[in-house]
Structures are given as C-alpha cells and as structure tokens.
Amino acid sequence: MQLLWQILVNGVLLGGLYALMALGLVLVWGVLNIVNLAHGALIMLGAYVCYYFFTGLGWDPFAALPVAMSLLFCLGYLIQRWVLNLVIRAPMFNSLLVTFGLEVVITYLAQLLFSADFRTVNPSYAGANFSFFGATVPWVRVLAFGVALALTFALWLFLDHTRIGRAIRATAQNLVAARLYGVNPRQLYALTFGIGAALAGAAGALYGVVSQINPYIGAGLTGKSFAIAIIGGLEKSLYVLVGGLFLGVVEALTALYIGPTYTDVVSFGILVLVLIVRPTGLLGRTA
Amino acid sequence: MDNILEVRNLTKRFHGLLAIDRVTFALERNQILGLIGPNGAGKTTLVSLVSGTLQPTEGSVLFEGKPIHRLAGFRRALLGIARTFQVMRPFPGLTVLDNVAVGALFGAAGSTRQLAAAREDANRWLHFVGLDHRVRQRADALGGPDRKRLELAKALAMRPKLLLLDEVMAGLNPVEIEEVITVIKKVRDQGISIVVIEHVMKAIQSLSDRLLVLHHGEKIAEGKPQEVLRNDQVIAAYLGSKRR
Amino acid sequence: MKPALKFIFAALVVGGFATVPSWGSAVLVQFGINALILATLAQSWNIIGGYTGYPSFGNSVFYGLGGYGVAIALVQYQLPSAVGLILGVVLAVLFAFLLGLPVLRLRGHYFAIATLGLTEVMTAIVSNLDIAGRNVGLILPLAKGDTLFLELSLALLVVTTLAVAWISRSRFGFGLIAIRENEVAAAVMGVNTTLYKILAFALCAVFSALAGGIHAYWITYLDPGSAFDVSLNVRMIIMAVFGGPGTIFGPALGAFALAAISEILASKITSLASIFFGVVIVVAIIFMPRGVADLAQNFRRFGWRYFQENIKAHRV
Ligand SMILES: Nc1ncnc2c1ncn2[C@@H]1O[C@H](COP(=O)(O)OP(=O)(O)O)[C@@H](O)[C@H]1O
Ligand SMILES: [Mg+2]
Numbered sequence: 001m002q003l004l005w006q007i008l009v010n011g012v013l014l015g016g017l018y019a020l021m022a023l024g025l026v027l028v029w030g031v032l033n034i035v036n037l038a039h040g041a042l043i044m045l046g047a048y049v050c051y052y053f054f055t056g057l058g059w060d061p062f063a064a065l066p067v068a069m070s071l072l073f074c075l076g077y078l079i080q081r082w083v084l085n086l087v088i089r090a091p092m093f094n095s096l097l098v099t100f101g102l103e104v105v106i107t108y109l110a111q112l113l114f115s116a117d118f119r120t121v122n123p124s125y126a127g128a129n130f131s132f133f134g135a136t137v138p139w140v141r142v143l144a145f146g147v148a149l150a151l152t153f154a155l156w157l158f159l160d161h162t163r164i165g166r167a168i169r170a171t172a173q174n175l176v177a178a179r180l181y182g183v184n185p186r187q188l189y190a191l192t193f194g195i196g197a198a199l200a201g202a203a204g205a206l207y208g209v210v211s212q213i214n215p216y217i218g219a220g221l222t223g224k225s226f227a228i229a230i231i232g233g234l235e236k237s238l239y240v241l242v243g244g245l246f247l248g249v250v251e252a253l254t255a256l257y258i259g260p261t262y263t264d265v266v267s268f269g270i271l272v273l274v275l276i277v278r279p280t281g282l283l284g285r286t287a
Numbered sequence: 288m289d290n291i292l293e294v295r296n297l298t299k300r301f302h303g304l305l306a307i308d309r310v311t312f313a314l315e316r317n318q319i320l321g322l323i324g325p326n327g328a329g330k331t332t333l334v335s336l337v338s339g340t341l342q343p344t345e346g347s348v349l350f351e352g353k354p355i356h357r358l359a360g361f362r363r364a365l366l367g368i369a370r371t372f373q374v375m376r377p378f379p380g381l382t383v384l385d386n387v388a389v390g391a392l393f394g395a396a397g398s399t400r401q402l403a404a405a406r407e408d409a410n411r412w413l414h415f416v417g418l419d420h421r422v423r424q425r426a427d428a429l430g431g432p433d434r435k436r437l438e439l440a441k442a443l444a445m446r447p448k449l450l451l452l453d454e455v456m457a458g459l460n461p462v463e464i465e466e467v468i469t470v471i472k473k474v475r476d477q478g479i480s481i482v483v484i485e486h487v488m489k490a491i492q493s494l495s496d497r498l499l500v501l502h503h504g505e506k507i508a509e510g511k512p513q514e515v516l517r518n519d520q521v522i523a524a525y526l527g528s529k530r531r
Numbered sequence: 532m533k534p535a536l537k538f539i540f541a542a543l544v545v546g547g548f549a550t551v552p553s554w555g556s557a558v559l560v561q562f563g564i565n566a567l568i569l570a571t572l573a574q575s576w577n578i579i580g581g582y583t584g585y586p587s588f589g590n591s592v593f594y595g596l597g598g599y600g601v602a603i604a605l606v607q608y609q610l611p612s613a614v615g616l617i618l619g620v621v622l623a624v625l626f627a628f629l630l631g632l633p634v635l636r637l638r639g640h641y642f643a644i645a646t647l648g649l650t651e652v653m654t655a656i657v658s659n660l661d662i663a664g665r666n667v668g669l670i671l672p673l674a675k676g677d678t679l680f681l682e683l684s685l686a687l688l689v690v691t692t693l694a695v696a697w698i699s700r701s702r703f704g705f706g707l708i709a710i711r712e713n714e715v716a717a718a719v720m721g722v723n724t725t726l727y728k729i730l731a732f733a734l735c736a737v738f739s740a741l742a743g744g745i746h747a748y749w750i751t752y753l754d755p756g757s758a759f760d761v762s763l764n765v766r767m768i769i770m771a772v773f774g775g776p777g778t779i780f781g782p783a784l785g786a787f788a789l790a791a792i793s794e795i796l797a798s799k800i801t802s803l804a805s806i807f808f809g810v811v812i813v814v815a816i817i818f819m820p821r822g823v824a825d826l827a828q829n830f831r832r833f834g835w836r837y838f839q840e841n842i843k844a845h846r847v
Pocket of ligand 1: 329
C-alpha cells in the first residue's frame with residue numbers, strides 16, 4: 001500500500017512533465033495540421049541549453065528555463081517561416097517527412113556538437129526531499145511539476161484571452177483565418193510553431209533536471225507526446241494535462257505490477273488502441 | 288409491377304439532425320424518377336443511403352426485391368447500382384481514360400475484368416458523353432462542366448441497372464444541359480432505371496416520369512411532374528427556401 | 532524513357548549487381564547487399580505507400596518479424612534457414628492481416644501514427660520474449676560467404692520489382708490506385724477497399740519479411756532495436772519518395788542513389804551521413820515532392836521552373 005502510494009505520487013509528478021512535453025506538439029498539430037516528428041528533438045535541445053547554462057555558467061536550471069524557451073522559440077519561428085511554410089498546403093504526409101528530416105538533422109548535429117555521452121544536471125538541492133503522507137517527494141520534481149502546470153495554464157490564458165491567441169485558435173478551424181484578425185498567416189504560423197518549440201524547450205529544461213539526457217532521447221519523447229496527444233485529443237490544453245497525468249500514472253503502475261520493461265508496451269499499446277477505437281482522442285468530441 | 292428499387296421507412300440521423308425522415312417510395316424498372324427539394328432537404332443523403340456511401344439509421348432499401356441496406360458500397364456496385372457525386376470525386380492523378388476504366392474494371396457483374404478491354408470500353412463511354420478530346424489529360428486538369436461529364440461516364444462504365452445522378456447539370460449552360468438531357472434519355476433507352484436530382488426545373492420536367500419532393504428530410508409530395516409542381520406544399524417549400 | 536529502354540536498363544543494372552563478386556572488393560559486395568535490401572524495402576513500401584496511398588510506418592515490423600523468424604528457427608530450433616524465412620513470412624503476413632484490419636481504417640496522420648505506435652509496441656514486446664533473446668537479442672550461426680547473400684537479395688529485389696510491375700498494370704493495382712486517389716469513390720465504383728488494402732499490406736509483409744530474414748542471416752545478429760528500427764522504416768519511405776512513389780523503378784533507383792551517397796559520406800564521419808540524409812529529405816520534399824521519376828518526366832518541359840512551381844503550389 002505504501003509502495004502503491006509512492007508510485008502514484010511519482011506517476012502524477014512525472015505526468016505533469018509529460019503533459020508539458022505534449023503541449024507544444026498538440027498546439028502545432030491542432031492549429032497547423034503538422035505532425036511534428038522533430039518535437040522530441042526540440043525537447044532534447046532545450047535540455048542541452050539548460051545543461052550548458054548550468055555547467056558552463058553555473059546558472060540554476062530553473063533560471064535557465066526562460067533562456068531555453070527563448071532560444072527554442074527563435075529556432076521554431078525560423079523553422080516554420082523558412083521550411084515548413086513551404087509545404088503547409090502539401091499533403092500531410094509531406095510535412096510529416098520534412099519534420100522527420102529536421103529531426104535527423106537536429107539529432108545528429110547535436111551528437112556532433114555535444115557528443116553522444118549521457119549528461120546530468122545536478123543542482124545542489126537535487127537530493128532534497130520531503131514526506132507527503134508517507135511518500136518521499138523530491139523537491140525538484142515538485143518544482144518541475146509546478147512549472148509545467150503554470151505553463152499549461154499560461155498557454156490557456158494566452159490562447160483564450162489575447163487577440164493573437166484567438167487568431168491562432170481560429171487558424172485551427174481555417175488556415176487563412178488569421179487574415180480576419182489582421183495578422184499575416186505566414187507570421188502567425190511561424191509564431192505558433194515558435195510557441196510550440198518554446199514549450200518543448202521548457203519541457204526539455206525540466207526533463208534535464210529529473211533525468212539523464214543524450215542526443216537520442218528525442219524520438220522516444222516524441223512517441224510519448226503522441227500517446228498523450230491521442231489520449232487527450234487536440235482540442236483543449238486541459239485535456240492534454242489529463243492525458244499526461246494518465247500516462248504518467250499508467251506507466252508507474254505498469255512498472256510496479258508488470259515490470260519496468262513493459263512500460264513502452266503499455267503506453268504505445270494504449271496509443272494504438274485509442275486510435276483504433278476513438279481516433280479523435282479519448283476526451284475529444286466524437287467525429 | 289416490376290420495381291427495381293424500393294425504399295421503405297428510410298431514416299438517417301446525423302447526431303441530432305434528422306436528414307432523412309421515414310421516406311418510402313418505389314422506382315419502376317426503366318423509369319426516371321426526379322428527386323427535388325430545396326438545399327439541405329436530404330437529396331444527397333438519400334442517394335448515399337441507396338448507393339451505400341452511408342448506412343441508414345432505420346428502414347430498408349430493396350434492390351430487385353432483395354434487401355441491400357446492410358451491404359457494403361462495393362457490393363451494391365456489383366449488383367448494379369452506380370451513382371455520381373454532387374461534390375465531384377474524380378481520381379485526380381489518373382488520366383480521364385483511366386478514371387472511366389476503373390468503372391469498367393470494377394463495376395457491375397458482367398462488365399469487363401481486363402485492363403485493355405476496360406480502356407476500350409472507357410473510350411466508348413467518353414465518346415458517349417462528349418469527352419473524347421480529353422481522354423489523355425489528368426482528371427484534375429478538367430474544368431467544372433467536363434468534370435460533370437466525367438462523373439457521368441465513370442458511372443455509366445460500371446454498366447449499372449440503376450443510375451443515381453446527383454446534380455449532374457449544375458453549373459452547365461443551356462446548350463450543355465440539352466446535351467446531358469439527350470445523354471440521359473439515351474441511357475434510359477438502354478434499359479437503365481434512373482434517379483435524377485436536379486434544380487433546373489425545365490430539365491427535370493422533360494426527363495422525369497415521376498417526381499418526388501423532399502423537404503427537411505420528409506417526403507412531401509410524389510406523383511406525375513405536372514401534378515406535383517402544382518402542389519401548394521411544394522410551392523411553399525420552394526418559395527420559402529428562396530425567401531430565406 | 533520508353534518502357535522497353537527502361538527494362539533494358541534494369542536488366543543491365545541486375546547484370547551489374549550479379550557480377551559484382553567477380554570484380555568488386557569485399558566492401559563493395561557488402562555495400563551491394565545493403566543497397567539491395569534497402570531497395571527491396573523501398574519497393575515493398577511502394578505497394579502500400581506509393582500505390583495504395585497509406586504511408587505505413589509499420590513495415591519495419593514486417594522486416595523485424597522476418598529477421599526473428601530466421602533467428603528463432605536457427606538458434607532455438609536448429610532448423611534450416613529456408614524454414615526460418617518461411618516462418619518469418621508467416622508471422623509478418625499474420626501481423627498484416629490481424630492488425631491491418633483495424634489500422635487500415637484510419638487515414639492520414641492517424642494511420643501513420645498508429646503504425647508508428649505498432650512498431651514501438653512490437654519492439655517492446657519482443658524485448659520481453661525469452662524465445663527472442665529478450666533485449667539482448669540472438670546471435671545466429673555464421674553463414675556462407677557474401678556472394679550467396681548478394682545473389683539472394685538481388686533475386687528478392689527482382690521478384691519484388693516484378694510484383695510491382697504486375698501491380699501497375701493489373702486490375703488489382705488499379706483498385707489500389709483508385710483507393711489512393713479517392714477511397715470513397717473507389718468503394719462506390721465496386722472496389723472492395725478493405726480487402727484490397729489488406730492484401731496490399733500483406734504483400735508488403737511478404738517482401739519486407741524476406742528482406743529482414745536474409746539480412747539477419749547475413750549479419751548473424753539481431754536485437755529488438757535494430758530489427759524494428761523506426762528510422763529504417765523512414766529510410767525506406769524516403770528512398771521510395773525520393774525515387775518516385777507509385778512508379779515501377781523509382782523506389783529502387785532512389786534507394787541505390789541515397790545508399791551510395793550516404794555510404795560515401797559515412798566513410799568520412801558517420802553522423803555527417805545522417806545529417807546529409809536529413810537535409811536530402813527536407814530539400815527533396817520541398818523541391819520535388821513527387822520524386823526523381825516525376826522530375827525526369829517534367830524537367831525538360833518546365834526547366835528550372837519545375838522547382839518553383841512545386842514550391843508555389845504548397846507554400847502559404
Ligand atoms: N456527413 C454529414 N454529417 C452531418 N450532417 C450532414 C452530413 N451530410 C449531410 N448532412 C446534413 O444533412 C442535411 C441534408 O443534406 P443533403 O443530403 O446534402 O441535402 P441536399 O443534397 O438536399 O442539399 C443537411 O442539413 C446537411 O447539413
Ligand atoms: Mg445535395
């Protein structure tokens with residue numbers, strides 16, 4: 001019982017981070033109809049930004065998070081403006097392949113620049129923890145969880161309560177709707193992808209604090225983000241949060257009751273099952 | 288009486304919306320039934336229920352006396368039902384010839400199963416609808432009127448017994464409409480039964496043996512064209528929809 | 532090029548490959564085997580992706596099952612390798628039928644992601660199977676020389692290409708193309724879309740599994756990561772798309788070209804070859820989304836405008 005409680009707490013904390021990982025993917029997919037296979041690679045870059053600011057300049061990883069977000073925003077903006085905007089009206093499969101090409105380029109450039117070694121971000125307070133109704137909870141995880149929640153909430157505020165945010169949401173219904181809001185669609189798409197990349201950067205910075213990183217972590221993280229996107233559907237950031245928590249808890253329970261090597265079977269199995277049974281997502285509305 | 292098609296109590300619900308509401312009618316072999324009604328009345332939905340593009344919520348469809356409403360679309364095609372699409376669905380990357388050849392290759396039982404023969408067949412049908420000069424072009428290079436003709440040729444190449452035509456004259460000029468009317472009459476003379484959806488009243492009057500009027504998914508009138516078009520309810524439905 | 536000319540050219544290429552062992556170095560023979568296997572994979576992806584229009588990311592499952600068929604037969608049961616190849620094909624075809632049924636109902640992104648998910652599931656399942664050596668994998672007995680494998684993989688590519696050639700001019704193939712071009716219209720015109728899609732998927736499975744079986748037998752080592760490698764799946768897609776999806780020779784040509792270029796680059800720096808691969812994907816999809824085959828056909832007519840037109844058609 002004690003163990004189960006501990007596992008559940010771990011799962012929820014990890015799930016918040018998962019949700020943040022998926023948030024950018026869902027935004028880009030829902031609005032631009034681009035399935036971004038490079039999303040995990042962007043998360044990986046965010047983690048490395050954080051790592052270098054921490055080891056090189058001695059910054060606190062949470063202070064490096066805004067830097068990672070800004071850098072990734074710029075990168076994302078440029079990618080959409082000069083690459084993806086060129087294929088946005090092509091069949092969906094074309095943009096999918098282009099994002100895969102980007103994933104490969106980013107991953108292997110990272111390998112060239114950062115080497116393939118595992119890295120860790122270990123701030124002095126990494127070991128600090130407290131007891132929560134008997135479960136041991138590391139402070140960094142709670143902090144990461146809190147930041148993830150805050151960013152999810154911030155995105156929701158932005159999309160619902162600003163003119164640009166509303167223009168982005170309108171674009172999800174109709175690609176050229178941006179014009180109605182007096183925004184140039186090219187820039188709006190770039191902005192949207194930039195925000196998606198910034199969220200990936202934030203997720204990466206937090207991921208680096210709770211886990212080891214190397215240039216190849218991207219593909220697996222893209223897969224997890226997909227699973228969450230499919231579970232939660234593409235409509236609301238709240239649903240993404242639920243999807244993330246669900247996956248975090250399910251993975252934790254799988255590791256406990258079936259075995260840690262089965263977590264991928266379960267999470268990707270859920271992905272496939274949900275797709276087959278309800279392609280619009282478990283929480284999304286019916287087709 | 289020899290009915291090729293019988294529709295009984297057919298109902299189709301899209302979530303909350305009743306698109307087709309307990310519609311019953313029959314089509315005699317070798318006759319032309321005109322299907323009219325304002326936009327959104329459910330005409331296309333009715334055609335889709337008969338052709339198998341949609342499955343009904345309730346009710347039954349009998350083709351040559353046998354129930355077909357549970358069959359997959361391709362099985363109905365094999366039995367001899369062909370339709371055109373109002374929102375045209377050519378195979379964009381194929382040549383006009385091969386678009387029609389697909390119909391000949393797969394259509395009703397008894398059509399050819401050989402590629403070369405199917406292409407010959409396709410050539411004949413393209414000539415029949417007046418598209419000979421376009422056979423080698425890609426289908427997505429065709430303009431609107433030619434796409435309508437292509438839809439017709441694709442359906443005809445399937446050698447159907449029952450042909451469902453969904454607004455094949457929309458967007459055509461009067462001369463082109465005359466041509467299509469001639470083609471449809473020739474098709475009927477070959478022994479094919481036809482359901483025509485059309486907004487051009489003159490065309491529908493000159494073609495149809497009987498008329499059926501849909502409004503909000505319900506059948507509001509059925510009978511000889513002149514009688515039906517004098518019916519007050521029908522006039523109200525049309526005027527009402529125009530005023531809106 | 533006239534069809535007759537194309538076939539003569541193809542025959543020359545086949546002849547060239549067949550004689551490599553008599554004049555080429557060992558390295559060249561090994562490159563040849565790899566290129567032929569990749570070309571076979573690109574060619575079989577062509578059936579489901581190029582002709583039927585379903586961009587499968589699950590073909591590496593077929594490849595992996597083919598490999599494990601051979602490995603399990605040889606290592607666990609000491610059966611002859613031919614039995615292993617058949618076992619692999621049977622497993623792959625079973626998979627195609629069982630999972631094709633639900634997954635081929637999905638379209639677009641959803642199909643792509645579901646097949647991607649299936650690949651991950653299979654990797655994870657096999658990593659937990661004792662009979663497959665869990666995540667450590669299996670070491671196969673050493674097999675006869677490279678020449679045999681070159682001839683085997685060449686024969687497989689020829690058979691696969693013949694199958695595609697048959698598809699392109701048969702009623703079956705017309706049904707697949709109709710599905711790709713417009714599935715609803717195809718069904719209404721009498722194409723049994725469900726059956727055709729599954730048959731296409733199963734046909735992919737046969738050839739990909741054979742490729743996987745031959746490769747495993749040659750490399751004499753297999754683990755879940757390399758057997759069900761998603762990036763291998765993407766490689767076959769890129770090769771097919773680069774050469775010309777939905778054409779008879781395009782995918783094989785694309786595979787040879789890209790395999791050769793990345794081999795040359797990889798001999799310098801490994802990651803450089805991968806980066807090059809990524810750049811080729813991006814540039815090719817943007818400038819020539821219908822592949823080299825389409826480029827060759829239309830470049831003479833349009834000249835450099837060909838690239839401009841492609842961009843204009845798809846950018847915002
Ligand atoms: N696939 C669908 N999903 C939901 N509603 C539909 C669908 N197809 C048609 N409808 C609705 O059903 C009604 C009838 O449409 P339709 O049959 O196309 O009419 P018509 O062809 O007479 O203009 C309309 O209100 C339309 O919006
Ligand atoms: Mg209509």
